[in-house]
Amino acid sequence: MKLHTLPPSANSHGCIAVVKHLKAEDKVEIINAYGKTRTPEFLAINPCHTCPTLEINDDVAVWESNAIMRHLATTLEGGEDLYPKDPIMRAKIDMVLDWRQTSLYKNIPDIAYCVFGMPVSHEAAKKNMKELLDEHFPILLDVYLKDTPFVYSDKPTIADLGIAPVLTFIKVRSKFWDAVPDKVKEYHSRVLEAFPGAKENFDMLDGMATGYDGEGADAEP
Known part of the structure; x- marks a missing residue:
């Protein structure tokens, strides 16, 4: 392949x-x-x-x-190990991956795609960050991570790999990242550290995001 x-x-x-x-x-x-x-x-x-x-x-x-x-x-x-065969656990992972696509990720482009030189709406970025803070991060922390360090699990799965790398994008706007709850930041780090084989790739995006100094980089959320 x-x-x-x-x-x-x-x-x-x-x-x-x-x-x-x-x-x-x-x-x-x-x-x-x-x-x-x-x-x-x-x-x-x-x-x-x-x-x-x-x-x-x-x-x-x-x-x-x-x-x-x-x-x-x-x-x-x-x-x-990453996608358990148990049908209930697999259904939960699939559910979270669908949530990642339909709820979480749609808030990212206007926050972060300026790092790629793409046009973004700064007002939409603020609205999207508010939605992350008010709706999606509480779901992540209070439902998916309520009793476990990873999504419904004591060890990381593909659900976590769907979520955590995307959160790095928020670092494009430093004050937006400052507003991210500490427990979300800890989860983000926990997942990335669990996959050292991809560290080089994780670090590439982190460097791009934290190194961005263009329009909107210092915007308030």
């Missing part, structure tokens, strides 16, 4: 971490697709031109990070 990634991208980080954690680099080739996603060759694999993209074989590819993490965890040896 071939895993096409953007090395500093939070959406690629969970997939990279799964491969590294399962010591499966001999089965999954990790490829840097920066600058290549609009080429005819890549579009033939993934017409949505997104990363990460997993080439499973010459005829089959999947994209969307959560789908890729699920596939890797269900096909690679040891994957049940």
